[in-house]
Amino acid sequence: MGNTVTCYQEKKSLEIERPDFALYSKGAKVINRYTSETFELWPPKWYQRLFAQISGHGVLRGKSPITAISPDTYVGQCWPFPGREGQLAILLSQPVYVTAVTYDHVSKDAGFDILSAPKDFEVWGIIDDGIGGKTNQPDNNGYEEEFIESRVLLDSKNFATMDDSSPLRHFLGRFIYDINGSPVQTFEISNQILKSNKPIKAIIMRVLGNWGKPLYTCLYRFRVHGDPVNHDENLFLSTDKQEL
Template sequence: LLCPTFFSHLPSVQPDMYPGNCWAFKGSQGYLVVRLSMKIYPTAFTLEHIPKTLSPTGNITSAPRNFSVYGLDDEYQEEGKLLGEYVYDQEGEPLQMFPVMEKNEDAFQIVELRIFSNWGHAEYTCLYRFRVHGKPAE
């Protein structure tokens, strides 16, 4: 796990998993761009949400559902290199790891998480934690 050098104040990159202590955004679509402390060859991503047992409502409809991850050459790049498309399973473990799906020879310092849908919450989506795993570039 490589720590971001900015946005470290966002709940989505902190180890806290208390209900409501998340990065919440309006609707079901949003994105997060993270600059890592160094260039890496990404190997996997981890997405985390609180379990239903910790949710005050007993459900986690605000959890991300469909998402993709891209490697970017700079934070202003509009279309990065697709590293994978995934589904967070609301019935699965709170912490879920997703391997890089698209063959890639490039190292990246900037990674973009794009969330396309949640599990049914009409007002907002909550991202509790997003992590990038990889091997440091030489």
């Protein structure tokens, strides 16, 4: 499993002819408890840090993780987390059989610091077992945390501990984002994994390293593609190219 790396498909165009079930504007949510903290840059001197703690000024805070499931990918429009390892947990807009994921980053030609881009990452699915509430219930604010908590263990860094021993967790692949390739790279789920495909309600993108930026890693956009579990629902069957 650890050596499973699926090659990406370069896109000549930024249009992806597939619906994105991790899109915030279509109902997907960030599960904050299982998502890394947002990077903050504090002043270097102790008295400056003290002033910042008291006043709330002088600290540069990154954009929220919702940025990573939103369509804008302009330079700087990304979610940073501290260090080279971290994760993004997403409650999908609806349960799907995941067939591919896409990661978007700013183009290397933009002259921006490309080293903060993720390099190695794993994708895990949390299986929809039909138990619990629905994602579109506004009065059920804590459901997503409860749903994941019953299926995921946390390590000392508050990262999700994933393995194949639980029937409610599904490994979807380990991938490499190539900063020398297209800014938008789609990673297909392997045929071997697709043979045992399960309906997925939540996704955890676990970043294992970036391209050389020790201070932080920045995620521009992560997408999830697949087939809806309920094929009678046509809400998400159109492509998301209007959202790019």
